Amino acid sequence: MGAAAGPAISARGIVKVFPGVVANAGVDLDVRRGEVHALLGENGAGKSTLASVLVGLYQPDAGEVRVDGAPVRLRSPRDGLAHGIGMVHQHFRLVDRFTVAENVALGDHRQPLLLSADRVRRAVAELGDRYGLPIDPAARIADLSVGEQQRVEIVKTLYRGVEVLLLDEPTAVLTPQEAESLFATLRAMAADGKAVVFISHKLGEVLRVADRVTVMRDGHVVGAVAAAGTTVHELARMMVGRDVDLSPRRAESPPGGPVLTLEAVDLEGSDGRRRLHGVTLDVRAGEIVGVAGVAGNGQRELAEVVAGLSAPTGGRVVVGGRDVTGRPPGAVRAAGLAYVPEDRLGTGLAPGLSIADNLQLTKRRPFFLDRRAATADARAVIDGFSIKATGPDAATRGLSGGNVQKVLLARELEAGPSVLVVASPTRGLDVGAIAFVRDLLDRRRRDGCGVLLISEDLDEVRALSDRILVLYEGAIVLERAGEAADLTELGLAMAGAGAAAAAGGARP
Amino acid sequence: MSGRPTGARRPRLERRSRVAPWLLVAVPAVSVAAALAVGAVALRLIGLDPLTVYREMLRSGFTTWFGFTDTLSSATPLILTGLAAAVAFRFHLYNVGAEGQLYVGAIAASGVALALGPDVPQAAAVVAVILAGMAGGMLWIAVPALTRAWLGTSEIITTLLLNYVALYLMRYLIFGSASFWRDPTSTNFPQGLRIPAAAEFPQYGTTRIHLGLLVAVIAAVLVHVALTRTRVGYELRVYGDSPAAARYAGISVRRAVLVALLASGALAGLAGAGEIAGRARQLDPQGLALGLGYAGIIVAALARYNPLSVMLVAVLLGGIRNAGTALQSLPGARVPIAISTMLEGALLLFTLGGELFVRYRLRTGRSPQPAAGPAEASAGAPAPGVPASPAEPPPASAPGPAPASRSEQP
Numbered sequence: 001m002g003a004a005a006g007p008a009i010s011a012r013g014i015v016k017v018f019p020g021v022v023a024n025a026g027v028d029l030d031v032r033r034g035e036v037h038a039l040l041g042e043n044g045a046g047k048s049t050l051a052s053v054l055v056g057l058y059q060p061d062a063g064e065v066r067v068d069g070a071p072v073r074l075r076s077p078r079d080g081l082a083h084g085i086g087m088v089h090q091h092f093r094l095v096d097r098f099t100v101a102e103n104v105a106l107g108d109h110r111q112p113l114l115l116s117a118d119r120v121r122r123a124v125a126e127l128g129d130r131y132g133l134p135i136d137p138a139a140r141i142a143d144l145s146v147g148e149q150q151r152v153e154i155v156k157t158l159y160r161g162v163e164v165l166l167l168d169e170p171t172a173v174l175t176p177q178e179a180e181s182l183f184a185t186l187r188a189m190a191a192d193g194k195a196v197v198f199i200s201h202k203l204g205e206v207l208r209v210a211d212r213v214t215v216m217r218d219g220h221v222v223g224a225v226a227a228a229g230t231t232v233h234e235l236a237r238m239m240v241g242r243d244v245d246l247s248p249r250r251a252e253s254p255p256g257g258p259v260l261t262l263e264a265v266d267l268e269g270s271d272g273r274r275r276l277h278g279v280t281l282d283v284r285a286g287e288i289v290g291v292a293g294v295a296g297n298g299q300r301e302l303a304e305v306v307a308g309l310s311a312p313t314g315g316r317v318v319v320g321g322r323d324v325t326g327r328p329p330g331a332v333r334a335a336g337l338a339y340v341p342e343d344r345l346g347t348g349l350a351p352g353l354s355i356a357d358n359l360q361l362t363k364r365r366p367f368f369l370d371r372r373a374a375t376a377d378a379r380a381v382i383d384g385f386s387i388k389a390t391g392p393d394a395a396t397r398g399l400s401g402g403n404v405q406k407v408l409l410a411r412e413l414e415a416g417p418s419v420l421v422v423a424s425p426t427r428g429l430d431v432g433a434i435a436f437v438r439d440l441l442d443r444r445r446r447d448g449c450g451v452l453l454i455s456e457d458l459d460e461v462r463a464l465s466d467r468i469l470v471l472y473e474g475a476i477v478l479e480r481a482g483e484a485a486d487l488t489e490l491g492l493a494m495a496g497a498g499a500a501a502a503a504g505g506a507r508p
Numbered sequence: 509m510s511g512r513p514t515g516a517r518r519p520r521l522e523r524r525s526r527v528a529p530w531l532l533v534a535v536p537a538v539s540v541a542a543a544l545a546v547g548a549v550a551l552r553l554i555g556l557d558p559l560t561v562y563r564e565m566l567r568s569g570f571t572t573w574f575g576f577t578d579t580l581s582s583a584t585p586l587i588l589t590g591l592a593a594a595v596a597f598r599f600h601l602y603n604v605g606a607e608g609q610l611y612v613g614a615i616a617a618s619g620v621a622l623a624l625g626p627d628v629p630q631a632a633a634v635v636a637v638i639l640a641g642m643a644g645g646m647l648w649i650a651v652p653a654l655t656r657a658w659l660g661t662s663e664i665i666t667t668l669l670l671n672y673v674a675l676y677l678m679r680y681l682i683f684g685s686a687s688f689w690r691d692p693t694s695t696n697f698p699q700g701l702r703i704p705a706a707a708e709f710p711q712y713g714t715t716r717i718h719l720g721l722l723v724a725v726i727a728a729v730l731v732h733v734a735l736t737r738t739r740v741g742y743e744l745r746v747y748g749d750s751p752a753a754a755r756y757a758g759i760s761v762r763r764a765v766l767v768a769l770l771a772s773g774a775l776a777g778l779a780g781a782g783e784i785a786g787r788a789r790q791l792d793p794q795g796l797a798l799g800l801g802y803a804g805i806i807v808a809a810l811a812r813y814n815p816l817s818v819m820l821v822a823v824l825l826g827g828i829r830n831a832g833t834a835l836q837s838l839p840g841a842r843v844p845i846a847i848s849t850m851l852e853g854a855l856l857l858f859t860l861g862g863e864l865f866v867r868y869r870l871r872t873g874r875s876p877q878p879a880a881g882p883a884e885a886s887a888g889a890p891a892p893g894v895p896a897s898p899a900e901p902p903p904a905s906a907p908g909p910a911p912a913s914r915s916e917q918p
Contacts, residue, residue, distance in 0.1 A: 329758035350749040365739045
């Protein structure tokens with residue numbers, strides 16, 4: 001802990017250009033030892049690019065990175081590690097079949113030729129104790145939960161002696177409780193004299209964990225403030241550049257009759273594992289039912305069973321009064337259901353095909369296609385939804401995230417469905433597009449459409465839902481009214497502690 | 509490209525944000541030029557003047573009437589095998605068995621022609637031969653197609669291996685047995701029975717162009733229309749672009765695989781029928797084994813899997829193939845026939861290498877000026893288009909050919 005006063009790592013005038021996009025346009029950043037520094041910005045603001053430059057993954061086109069005040073050239077993440085800079089990526093870089101200890105030792109050139117598993121294990125356990133990262137060094141990665149895998153990633157960097165740790169959207173995969181314990185770890189690391197960079201687009205958590213916040217927009221830094229002296233509103237305005245209303249919305253009138261009913265739906269995977277277990281729910285006209293849960297607890301399977309993409313192994317699915325159990329997607333759609341999958345570009349849309357082609361994807365097609373009508377359709381959608389595209393023939397691959405979602409929503413809403421299944425509809429969108437999508441769903445609700453909103457993002461579920469269900473290991477473990485839902489209770493249910501939540505609701 | 513030359517860096521590939529239309533023409537043109545350059549080096553090494561040889565190739569293949577009609581005749585099967593490869597490869601179904609499907613199409617076509625005998629009206633016989641060829645090709649790809657659709661087996665391996673089965677089947681029918689196809693009267697060297705005149709494709713004037721050319725052109729247009737204007741083609745395009753999207757849309761992925769592969773086999777079999785009824789007029793195991801099926805892959809790749817471009821590329825390749833034979837008889841020069849095989853191989857390599865440069869650009873220095881404006885390319889950071897880390901550059905196969913082309917152009 002040498003120069004305590006100066007920043008541990010700083011960026012000076014970083015410029016990074018990708019074809020067609022200026023990701024960083026002269027960015028400055030100072031991160032001191034002993035602080036948790038949040039890097040806040042919308043998707044595409046340039047946060048991840050800046051982080052990648054700081055760890056040596058990208059080389060900047062201009063500007064320099066300084067470690068303890070001295071300019072360094074980082075040619076690779078290995079260079080970064082050598083300077084004590086490490087990163088935990090959104091997508092973990094772990095070998096599934098290796099144990100925790102093996103993953104920690106992987107790629108560490110200080111290891112002797114014959115790996116001393118014992119020494120690594122002891123080190124892992126020790127680091128875990130010190131920073132509140134309980135982890136079994138002998139466990140296989142494949143057997144760990146996402147939250148535990150993230151701990152392994154953090155331990156991995158600590159083991160390499162990292163003094164500057166960057167985390168890219170680390171809470172995206174965590175339950176609220178797991179996020180709290182991550183925050184505790186990060187604060188412990190800061191207290192230990194390390195510099196922590198916390199990348200996020202979520203305002204609330206940034207204020208909870210960070211000491212200082214640097215806000216980015218369109219590749220520029222728009223401000224750096226102390227967390228204690230700012231508010232969610234001020235940060236939102238800095239991040240977006242204008243005021244946005246993202247306050248929760250609920251139905252204004254009581255819902256009508258059920259438009260979608262699931263009765264004791266079971267689903268077994270091809271490997272014989274149970275994916276859905278006795279799921280019973282109904283969605284009534286004019287309400288939004290949110291399904292929350294940690295990724296991989298059956299959300300995708302639930303959506304696919306409802307949309308007719310997989311046949312349940314037990315139970316019934318009724319859409320608009322028609323039993324569609326095990327019927328193909330076309331039949332389910334004919335019964336009045338539309339489905340906006342989470343994987344927009346790749347499942348909901350064919351990325352290489354044009355907007356015009358994609359708008360026909362879930363429609364009835366005559367043998368000879370009517371290309372003129374398809375083009376006219378596409379023009380109308382592009383105008384009606386103000387989609388930024390070069391024209392009806394533009395491939396959807398080239399559109400921004402918000403415009404991709406507009407194309408998808410436009411198509412699925414055009415048929416005037418009575419039930420809409422949407423999976424993570426605002427994930428990865430910028431704030432403007434999020435507001436647009438929420439508004440659209442809210443308007444459909446008022447028009448009497450029943451919406452099943454499935455998402456891993458609790459904020460997204462809470463912002464719109466009239467009722468919230470929690471899916472855990474393929475079963476619904478909790479149901480609460482939207483406005484009454486308590487974050488702690490939801491979080492515990494998502495983590496599988498539904499019973500405990502009902503009993504005490506104590507924070508871990 | 510006004511990048512400041514700060515520090516030499518190793519060249520790297522960056523994905524192009526948008527592919528300019530001219531690249532789609534320029535890259536194949538450069539690929540062809542590079543292949544010719546490589547051929548020139550080889551010719552020079554064996555003591556020939558490349559310019560003379562190329563001029564002679566141009567003359568014998570394209571600029572004389574006789575040469576050009578011969579080229580069209582050679583291009584006829586290449587159009588069909590090119591289409592066969594295009595309708596499969598375009599949707600990431602790699603049917604490399606057009607060769608075998610062509611043989612079986614030829615066996616079926618000649619079998620039907622022989623069975624019908626001389627007393628059937630020509631129109632009926634010709635149609636029967638065409639249908640038989642297509643059926644033969646489809647039969648030969650049926651097992652790979654079905655196992656791919658239901659069991660997920662690699663069609664590359666199954667179709668490739670069946671090529672050898674088809675080759676030996678054809679040889680057996682003529683050389684190894686007293687089969688229905690074999691001419692019992694040929695005493696010195698075994699050969700196929702000549703098909704009745706009624707089943708032959710009519711020829712045009714004194715040229716070697718036959719009905720097969722018209723059939724091939726019609727096939728190309730039909731494939732193009734089917735792919736762009738019909739439901740079947742639409743579903744194939746969705747499947748080829750994203751199988752997950754096809755499943756989401758309720759398109760049967762199995763049916764898409766079957767349709768594309770069976771169509772591919774039918775087109776290859778049709779090529780076999782054309783070779784029988786338009787050129788060989790008998791099942792001729794030696795004369796049919798020209799690698800037409802494999803050459804179709806080159807044609808399709810050069811044509812970027814576009815059915816209409818396939819026709820042009822087939823003519824180009826047909827000319828090169830013909831020239832090989834013509835050059836052999838060039839007085840005094842003794843050009844080896846292998847020159848056309850070599851050019852074909854070079855063409856394929858450079859085309860496949862060139863494909864990479866359509867999608868990626870080679871960068872050595874600093875970044876170019878930003879394309880001013882579009883900053884809304886959000887969706888999870890602008891990064892993903894670019895190779896994520898130095899540790900994982902895009903397809904490793906490609907960077908080879910390009911530097912070679914530069915060093916070998918003297």
